[in-house]
Amino acid sequence: MEKLISGKVLEITGTLMEGVTGTNLNELVLRAIEVYNRYRSPEATAKLVRIEKDNFVIEFEGAFCLGCGVRDYFEDFICELEDLSSNFRVKIKKVEPADPQSFRVKYVVKGAISYEEALFREFLQERGLSFKEYLASNACTKDVVKFHFRTWLFERKIEK
Structure with missing residues (x-):
């Protein structure tokens, strides 16, 4: 074809x-x-x-x-x-x-990507960030983003 x-x-x-x-x-x-x-x-x-x-x-x-x-x-x-x-x-x-x-x-x-990675990308997207921007950030920024992601997951679990 x-x-x-x-x-x-x-x-x-x-x-x-x-x-x-x-x-x-x-x-x-x-x-x-x-x-x-x-x-x-x-x-x-x-x-x-x-x-x-x-x-x-x-x-x-x-x-x-x-x-x-x-x-x-x-x-x-x-x-x-x-x-x-x-x-x-x-x-x-x-x-x-x-x-x-x-x-x-x-x-x-x-x-397919993992469920956890899909949630992480959703988290980034809600904040107006792309996965590409996350990958380009420095180690300290990545740690802060991961911390907020874990908090977001916890809050999301409580809401359900």
Whole structure:
């Protein structure tokens, strides 16, 4: 099966993968690519190569900031995807150089996040924070957030 996206043919093999709650992974990956490219292009540009049953391949192209570490660009894509939906986890499986200024990265879908992590993300969202912002914060801030999360869980339990 092939799908035309932005004038390019996208190869989709196997069945269209559905997330844990029925969220279409294909649409989420394409949306994450749009967001990723909006903020990182022309330094780094992502393009979907293929989606299979439990993994997908993205080609990253550009004049990457080598001081930042090329792998950071690939991990940033995971953050963009998880900001769109917290129904599953994605992990980098393989990185291959495609050209001097491009890499093909194979991501594997690891399944659903834990109930505790889903609650933690709900807690952050209620406070106007993203999981990405939490991960970027310093250790002291993370400790304070975790403390407030435990308090929130306790208060939530009492309300029920």
